[in-house]
Amino acid sequence: MNTGLEAAIAATLKELFGIEETHVDLQETRKEFEGDLTLVVFPYLKASRMSPEATAEAIGKALLPQAEDVSAYNVVKGFLNLSLSDAPIRAAMDRMLLDEQWGIVKLNPDVPAAMVEYSSPNTNKPLHLGHIRNNLLGYSVAKLIEATGKPVLQVQIINDRGIHICKSMYAWKMFGGGETPASTGMKGDHLVGKYYVRFDQQLKSEVANLVAQGLSEEDAKKSAFCMKEVQQMLQDWESGDTEVLELWNTMNSWVYEGFNATYDRLGVQFDKNYYESQTYVLGKKDIEIGLAQGVFYRREDGSVWIDLTEDGLDEKLVLRKDGTSVYMTQDIGTAIQRFSDYQMDSLTYVVGNEQDYHFKVLFLILQKLGYTWAKTLSHLSYGMVDLPSGRMKSREGTVVDADDLLDEMESTAQKLSEELGKVEGLSEAERASLYRTLGHGALKYFILKVDPRKRMVFNPEESIDFNGNTGPFLQYTHARICSILRKAGVMGSWSWEDFTLATKEKEVIKCLAKFPSIVQKAAADQNPSDVASFLYELAKTYNGFYQVHSVLNAETPQIAAFRVALSGQVAGALQRGMALLGMAAPERM
């Protein structure tokens, strides 16, 4: 909106004081002062050789006749406050009206894609609150990148193999009595999770017996019968035992069905699923190549390592002495595979910050292996979701299950909607859909409004708010506008000559005008919370306008038509902005 103003100020600075300033930094004027934009003049005092006030006054005086967009100025100490004339505000509105998707850059299918990996669950237990933060972040970041015009590949890598999977398989075989999701009515992931827990109980009781017989806790764990059985099962799996593989396939299919149901509810989807059962062999040949290049070295016992001490890190194992791969091995292989499979120029891993070190090492290794794309890798490292009591612990049963949480959000939405009498005239299906929209909106906004990098606290005792700085607040603002638009129908025309803008109207336009740059910045920073904060500010600003000005009963039909258009722009920005957060914008609530 203030394009050109910086240049005008730079010119003025040069003219008055001979200052060669390339980037003049204007900031929004604080609410308690008169004006729209503020220039801080302290940096120019040396050159001006005048007091702060005199310097600001001189700049303002020189600027006023030159800059058309500036209608007035005032000086408070070292701050030059500039008031914008209506012209740039009108122009901003005019630009919005030209583009239905204003704020979102049109997708260009011809540029290389960005890959975003997120979710990446284990198949031995259902998704929980931590996965929800991960999924919401991953999805939102994908949408943000798309909003810069770039295609996005959303992928997950499913940890479907290993000792932990065998644990639930073993327990099901021993204690399951042939239970299936169909026979129990349980969601597949929950059923499998139940047997994972069941295994842990079995192990505990066996360990207790062994400890009673005099074994140490550690030895007892190793020699417990069930543990040996599970290890055998893993070996059978790796050697391709058909019976084990069949059970593995069956139970995993239950889990996937369950995961997909939860993904559906969350509104996330993936372009491709990677499975560790397929990728864990990748990387071994890359290790060989790296050995030949001298990037890695082999120790006497046959294990392969990389020495990162010169980079301030440690020595890191990349291949076990028995030649089997570790997590790092397959991550190396999978990354290389992906860049050869797809036309893409960046890869973002949405993974919790407890793996910061792992990704630091991974990226460094790939760089050392000489892959030019290695510098385009990024780790969106997000903080834990903690309970007021601290970390979620499955052993203490404090894990907040994703499905349960979504259920609770929906029923809270239902309860509030009914109490407020908002659902009269809606069909059953419409009501259910509304509860889902509102409940999920509340949850998504609650999580995404927080800076991803910071850990956040979630209190399951207190239900997530629907008032104040919340998802439903944004949705409510949208629904109210939709109500106006419905009643307005087709409005007459209006033009800028018909009226002068009221202060509240200007505030709305000025706020709205920031939308495109907010989206671009949020995408660049991989930070959905910037969008959330903006949407809140927008809704708040609009509600301030709504409170004092009537749209449909405006002073003149032209003003009414203008306000309908303005309201429509706000609704559009809210809708598109919420979509970037994975939130739906209801038309009534």
Next chain:
RNA sequence: GGUCCCGUAGCUCAGCUGGAUAGAGCAUCUGCCUUCUAAGCAGACGGUCGCGCGUUCGAAUCGCGCCGGGAUCACCA
């Protein structure tokens, strides 16, 4: 112990490429529905920005040192 992250109102969070009297929401209290949805609006109350030193015209923001919390340093993933 090494490395990294975090510490802002009673609670949950903004602000952090240095700028004016540190902002929201919740909670508590006060007003506002005969006019477009009160899940709203307006206001009150509430802060040694963990502590100290430094850099600067100016520090919540940058640097150093403490204190407190967390993560990570596995032939686990």
